Amino acid sequence: MKHLFLTAVAAASLVLPVYAGEPAPIPSPGEIAATAPASDWIAIAPSDLLVMDLAPDAKGKARRVVIQLMPAPFSQGWIGNIRKLAAAHWWDGTSVNRVQDNYVVQWGDATEKKPLPAGLATVSESEYVAAPSASMLDTLHANRKRKEQVVKQWRASQPFAIYTPDTRKKVDAYSDIQGFVSGWPIAGGSEIWPVHCYGAVGVGRNLSPDTGSGAELYTVIGHAPRHLDRNIALIGRVISGIEHLSSLPRGTEALGFYKSEAERVPIASIRIASELPAVEQPRFEYLSTESDSFARYADARANRRDPFFITPAGGADICNIPVPVRPVAAK
Template sequence: MKVLLFSGLAMILALGAINAQAQQSSVAEPEVKAGWQTLPQDNLLYLETDQGRIVILLAPQFAPEHVKRVKELVKNRFYDGVTFYRVIEGFVAQFGVPEHEWGSRTKLTPMKAEFSWPVNGRDPYLLVQRPDLLAEETGFNQGFAVAREQNQEWLVHCPGVVNMARANEPDTAVADIAIMLGQAPRHLDKNMSAFGKVIWGQYAVNRLRRGEVADGGVIGSASARTVIKQARLGSDLTPDKQLQLEMLNTNSSEFSQSLAERRSRIHVFYQHKGNGNMDVCYPQVPVREVKVG
């Protein structure tokens, strides 16, 4: 079996009036938007597993071809009945079909990588850290943690980010999807095509059956793996099966205030206030369910 690579959000602590961030003052203030925004059902991927429901927010604005491929596969029921066949604690959970188990499935054309893209000056970008350890800067763009350097932007591999598994060559991703677990594996940044993130059902992710590190996380017996019973786009579900989810706008005053408070560690608990620097993968962007009726 060919061994695949994987990849795998972030709410952060940013924008306080702190000396360590004085170099950020030259950046234009982002336009303030409404606080909570409804997430479109056609960009929500619902995975019904035997451990519970997992919901992934797709990002066609960043990786349009990978999102298009995933949506086509979901429409064709490709992921119904597949398993999480490689799960490494603290690193990655990969689902799909191992190469030696493809059988009569139609072979899919490998995809051209979407590792990064040109910075779009019209995007509602919120600066978090400059410089970042692994990039010129990091920030938030439409709810996703991103990094920027030399007019290129890419999704940061924070916990919960999903990408398309591939072989050693860059343009070899086909269908298998990997969810980032545990600490942020940022060595995968600009090395994998990330196209979304888990926004709901972390409890189910935590219960995914793990493989042995000595075996590369591969779970040899299909009966020992977590099964995806059904994968659907929210737009293909009846309203009673959908979750009405809202995400806090990362360009809102509420989000900026939260980041500034976290960056400055104003709570009396903190005896050491830090230096104001923040990792873009520290907290998650808040998502909430809105009950209808």
């Protein structure tokens, strides 16, 4: 009943007039992203999208999952392998084999006997991290400075009282620094690495020194398992269709593996989007993490002031600031 009441209140707020003298509504993070100018959005190249089509569900409905591959300098050896695997149609006929509650969904060849394409690279554990370039550090520093300036100016321009967050330093339990570069959340210090947020896609592996080829992949469907950072290669993130994975029945065997072949979810195909016919290529864009809109959005995620919230948190873990991604209509 509480949810119905809140829904009714929210609906009513859309139609009631705003009278002169009333304080303007405080925008939510989603509203800030939705009103960002077109110039603040960056198109994702089809060549950087991995399209996974699962077998239709029990009602015959198509199930498509779209993964954005990570840019350099991260995980490029594994991503090169993944491009070769997709070009060889290697995943066609494989399956989703593991669904562990509040953790991951994993897919690949359940038999572990399917031959891999020739020419796959063996990637070193050293590639789990990257050395930050001067330009990347400059970007992180500039983003932080710009956010402070943008947010200060934005708060001063608003016709309503704005919560002033706690200015004490917020410490990330897993790294010395955290931030965004080219649309991706990263953490680190003297070295940097991508982080395991919800929807992050990584490479399954056996015990060290094995690092996985990229043939076995997983995505996070629970609380961000940041302890996996620097221990497994991250190669991308699900940007569409995560519900087709997160809603699957949980496996009953150890680590959430399915017990029988009948429980596994068949994979019809996995392709790089640029290999599909132009009319079938999914198109997406993300909100530039170097934009003023993102600075306001990130501040709003850390300090919720919209009507539902009573006490703004005064900070946010990097995984609680998901980079907005939206589909783009074909031209």
